[in-house]
Amino acid sequence: MPGDPRRARRIAETVLEDARLVTEVRGVLGYTGTYRGVPMSVLASGMGIPSVSIYATELFRHYGVRRIVRVGTAGALSTSVALRDVVIASAAHTDSSVSRLLVDGVTLSLAASYRSLRAAVDAAGTVEREDRHGPDAPRGRAGSGGGSGGGSGGSERPAVHIGPVFSSDHFYLDRPAVLDALERRGTLAVEMEAAGLYAVAAAEGGEALAVLTVSDHVRTGEALSAADRETGFDRAVRIAAAALLPDG
Numbered sequence: 001m002p003g004d005p006r007r008a009r010r011i012a013e014t015v016l017e018d019a020r021l022v023t024e025v026r027g028v029l030g031y032t033g034t035y036r037g038v039p040m041s042v043l044a045s046g047m048g049i050p051s052v053s054i055y056a057t058e059l060f061r062h063y064g065v066r067r068i069v070r071v072g073t074a075g076a077l078s079t080s081v082a083l084r085d086v087v088i089a090s091a092a093h094t095d096s097s098v099s100r101l102l103v104d105g106v107t108l109s110l111a112a113s114y115r116s117l118r119a120a121v122d123a124a125g126t127v128e129r130e131d132r133h134g135p136d137a138p139r140g141r142a143g144s145g146g147g148s149g150g151g152s153g154g155s156e157r158p159a160v161h162i163g164p165v166f167s168s169d170h171f172y173l174d175r176p177a178v179l180d181a182l183e184r185r186g187t188l189a190v191e192m193e194a195a196g197l198y199a200v201a202a203a204e205g206g207e208a209l210a211v212l213t214v215s216d217h218v219r220t221g222e223a224l225s226a227a228d229r230e231t232g233f234d235r236a237v238r239i240a241a242a243a244l245l246p247d248g
């Protein structure tokens, strides 16, 4: 699930096999096909928690979907995270009411599904090896970048970080103190959907994960060009598609 319908089309055209368009209601493109022989679909989520929550609920509840991976963009919060890096969101803090309203009197922890998270970390290691040595390279240490807040270590290759993100209900609201406090607590990046997706997956008994490409840096103001966004994004899609495959 990317946010942007054009990215859904790009994923259908470049990653899925035998993809066919199954919906374009409201301009939100959805395609169904296969990936390495496994049924897989791509549907845009639109922007924000309300939008992704509607689509994810219907996919889990009415379309037999078992696993959803959001492949989105995010703004880096931590100075250890650079443009083009990938952030695998192990958990999502939010200022949305979803964490407070779903269970009376409780602030829910909104976390990725462990199976999907583990599969994505393994897939990130494979993608890193393939990029470095080609598809037939021998297996080495799983994962790359690794660990909450793991940096790129001076490598030119984009790093993969695993840790919490902030799913904000606000794109333009300027709240530096909130971002500072979140960064001090290990939050890697800010985006707008992961917490909603994790809340829906928990309620519907599905699996969910977000694999995010860093498109801009909240601290430095740097941003990828539109062309760079598309190329950088492909790495996250490869990790996400591999994470969706059944175990073994």
Ligand SMILES: O=P(O)(O)O[C@H]1O[C@H](CO)[C@@H](O)[C@H]1O
Pocket (backbone or CB within 6 Å): 002, 003, 004, 046, 047, 048, 071, 072, 073, 074, 171, 191, 192, 193
């Ligand atoms: O690139 P996508 O997946 O849309 O993700 C990010 O971009 C949008 C804001 O520009 C929000 O949806 C945010 O989460």
Ligand SMILES: O=c1cc[nH]c(=O)[nH]1
Pocket (backbone or CB within 6 Å): 073, 074, 075, 076, 171, 190, 191, 192, 215, 216, 218
């Ligand atoms: O939601 C988002 C996405 C990218 N960059 C941001 O700062 N926020």
